[in-house]
Amino acid sequence: MQHLTLFERLSPIAAVLLLAACATAPQAPARLGLRLVPAALGETISVQQQLTVERAGTTNDLVAALEVDPQHVSLVGLAMGMRVLSLDFDGREVKEWRHAMLPSQVRAADVLEDLQLTLWPLAEIARALPPGWTIVDDGLRRTLSRDGAVVATVSYSTMPRWQGTAVLDNVRYGYRLTVVSATE
Numbered sequence: 001m002q003h004l005t006l007f008e009r010l011s012p013i014a015a016v017l018l019l020a021a022c023a024t025a026p027q028a029p030a031r032l033g034l035r036l037v038p039a040a041l042g043e044t045i046s047v048q049q050q051l052t053v054e055r056a057g058t059t060n061d062l063v064a065a066l067e068v069d070p071q072h073v074s075l076v077g078l079a080m081g082m083r084v085l086s087l088d089f090d091g092r093e094v095k096e097w098r099h100a101m102l103p104s105q106v107r108a109a110d111v112l113e114d115l116q117l118t119l120w121p122l123a124e125i126a127r128a129l130p131p132g133w134t135i136v137d138d139g140l141r142r143t144l145s146r147d148g149a150v151v152a153t154v155s156y157s158t159m160p161r162w163q164g165t166a167v168l169d170n171v172r173y174g175y176r177l178t179v180v181s182a183t184e
Contacts, residue, residue, distance in 0.1 A: 029172060032133065032144075032151075034113045037091035039070040040124040045162050048182040051077075055175040066115070066162075075111065087112060114177060117144060118154050118166050 051062045062084075067074045077085040084099045087108035096108035117125065122137040129135065132147045142154040151172045158164035168177045 031110060032113060032117075032129075033109075034116050034125065034128060035089075035091075035094075036116050036120050036124050036128055038068055038073050038089065039091070041068050041120055043160070044069045047162060050180045050182075052178040052180075053175060054178075068119075073112065073115070075108075075115065085111075114168055114170075117142075117152065118168055118179070119161050 046067045047065075049064045049066060051064055053060050053062075063078045065076045065078070071090060073087070073089040075085075075087050076083055082099075083097075085108065086097045088095045089112055094109050094112055098108075122135060122142070125135050133145070133151075135142060135144045140156045140159075142156075143150055144152045144154075152168060152170045154169075155167045156164065157166070163181050165181075166179045168179075170177070
């Protein structure tokens with residue numbers, strides 16, 4: 001029987017979170033920096049989600065527990081039943097905990113940005129966008145652009161957006177994040 005070191009067991013976990021967090025490479029364009037207050041979501045949710053990240057021909061999975069109330073956003077990422085990342089956002093500060101083996105490029109702030117881009121109301125996102133950025137919503141599809149170039153799209157299977165399946169295609173960083181929320 002082969003015994004894997006902690007690092008060897010965490011390598012796929014690190015890859016999932018690295019891709020899900022869409023860590024910015026030194027030459028890559030800067031992230032949007034979206035930081036919407038939790039209350040702007042307009043509802044309280046608590047849901048378990050299956051995350052699948054596809055990038056460069058590789059697919060990785062992670063389980064996440066998401067809670068949002070008017071005061072905070074909380075996300076815990078699990079792999080093999082073990083917590084590997086958590087974030088808490090109170091509208092001002094992003095606090096994160098990470099497993100020691102996760103690469104420093106995995107940033108909770110990037111995970112929060114993808115989460116808010118996917119779930120928060122269009123009007124709230126639009127108000128927070130810097131000059132040159134636009135977002136349009138065509139029912140079950142959202143498109144984020146910068147200076148006319150598509151940066152990301154999000155497709156939804158149902159409303160409200162946090163139920164069912166949401167697929168975020170990030171053109172700028174070359175990954176697809178599929179989020180399937182558990183049904184009650």
